[in-house]
Amino acid sequence: MARAGRKSRAVTILDIAKSAGVSKSTVSLVLKRSPLVREETRQRVAGAMDALGYVYNRGAASLRRARADIVGMVINDLSNPFFAELAIGIERALQNSGFVPFIANTAESVVRQAEVVRSMREHGAAGLILCPALDTDVAEISRLEARLPIVLAIRRIIGTRASLVVSDNLAGAARATEHLIELGHRDIAFVGGVGRMVVFQDRVAGFARAMEQARLVVEPARIIESMPTKDGGFDAMKRLLSSERRPTAVVCFNDVVAIGAMLAIARQGLTVGRDVAIVGFDDTAEARHVSPALTTVSVDAGSLGERAAQMLLRQINEGERRLESYVGEARLVVRESCGATFKRRIAS
Amino acid sequence: MARAGRKSRAVTILDIAKSAGVSKSTVSLVLKRSPLVREETRQRVAGAMDALGYVYNRGAASLRRARADIVGMVINDLSNPFFAELAIGIERALQNSGFVPFIANTAESVVRQAEVVRSMREHGAAGLILCPALDTDVAEISRLEARLPIVLAIRRIIGTRASLVVSDNLAGAARATEHLIELGHRDIAFVGGVGRMVVFQDRVAGFARAMEQARLVVEPARIIESMPTKDGGFDAMKRLLSSERRPTAVVCFNDVVAIGAMLAIARQGLTVGRDVAIVGFDDTAEARHVSPALTTVSVDAGSLGERAAQMLLRQINEGERRLESYVGEARLVVRESCGATFKRRIAS
DNA sequence: CGCATCTTTTGGAACGTTCCAATACTCCTA
């Protein structure tokens, strides 16, 4: 009995119809909880189902209905906790929607991205939530976006009209920079991210705005690009520290970069928060737990993910093209890495 | 032209057959790169395909072939970087296998787990990689395991005969404990994890073995259970520190617990590595980046994931029941959190 | 040219569901 189910033909709707003494149509109605079928037959059918160990075949169903109950989520870097939290938020929002999330990690490769998007379309995904990999082609997104519901998450792509869920990068970076200025810093650098990313441009713009409002100059040499990873942040910071006069404060592209930068600072025998102030962006769980705890801009990845999912569902259900965009609030969370609360390390 | 594809019936194999002046069978052969079809017709068909914007319908295909090209990965906690790395490893190994990974996060809920497993079967998954949620029922796994290829990852379940990829928890924990003993510690506690998890039992067993070999007693009160999360570790450590005499060293269930514990220690105004030595388990990226850097047991989640995927593929392809198990090496990585390298904080 | 052989191509029958229009029951009312 054990392995029987594996070899023999699968149990279908017809088998259980026969066993319950009804037609396949009735079974189908039971499956979709139709109120048309009499309670007594419903039970008889249900009984047959688990007697025979029936497994619903969604492939067949969606073939007939011309639309599957899956949505794809394409994530550029799942090893970044920020995106992991985003993914979890999306999953949570999809939980009772009747849609199942398909996930794929592109690892910032556009080639891989094209592959997975294709695979998702082939599987009949009803829609896609996409965190575009670096250097994603605008034309490709536009083409896609004409064919199925899409929500772009986190990373805007200029020139496309797709729905969008992002955080307020400009305001957030400006706020973080202002905080450093209020603490008395004058020589502030921006570290991490690559210039062709819109997110980078927005955050740098916020940084520059705050600097200019305080009548401070932003020297090009004080903007150091790097991959948005821990290693990237480490390297960039190392480079920055080797310049003849080091800045007293640094706005980092995101938390992982910030943590990499902190490591580089520690390596030089300097103390974060005293010798160099650091502020991050994202407020991942890690930010709370590094030491000194990272002052950062909170964007709540989880709820951004939920938003994106809800938006996608709306777009799928309404059928019509209905573009929305949501800009999540970016809130400064002051911890220890800027020295603001340096004396009392015990506080959260 | 833009939204045309969205409303009208999808382009099928028949459409492109007509357009290329061949039969649907020929198109099908082209699709599967059959050497039977003449090069010239192949090109003609391929041409028609992208002229019409054809999208392969995998649902239909797997209906006919009675098996889909997806495999499911069921992860108990995606927000734990260890499992995120595992998932990425699995994805990497599946990359060119022709199978697409379906991912789901159960968040340690057996109810949710049952739902997602069911959904995966309904989608015709060819196999499953499962990191069982806490309190997963043995009978349920056995039932499942009789119906489709399954690989259990990370968490063993006693009483089931499924294929298995785990790390050498006993040896790893013993090695970590020995390290503490060599450093002169005598009063050592074990923190985190819940008693009904086999992983917990194995690690505690390793801990106990090392203690006994050194003729040290393990008091039950020095084994503190908690959820295997950062918060769990924080709470457990707080409890431990409030006991009248605190241990000088702690073996933690895993890295996230260890990091939580480190936070609790810092909160008490104590210094990790000097006042209390800490060792973790897993060697996630975080372990390297917290400060002081965490001494831990490396298990390489990524390659464990790859193993699991390869094992599953073998099991799917060979059709026959073929149980394997793999126990990954667990290697001690000495960093700073035990004070072993306390003087020179600069080193990695 | 007839026939065998090899290479290409093909129509039809599945696969397991949903949907539609049609039928069969039940009950009520005139």
Next chain:
DNA sequence: TAGGAGTATTGGAACGTTCCAAAAGATGCG
């Protein structure tokens, strides 16, 4: 008791592939 209005059930035709057995073309040989 015929007819109508519900209420419950049903058969067949799709959906887009793959697979199989068979046919059609090409090539070579005696």
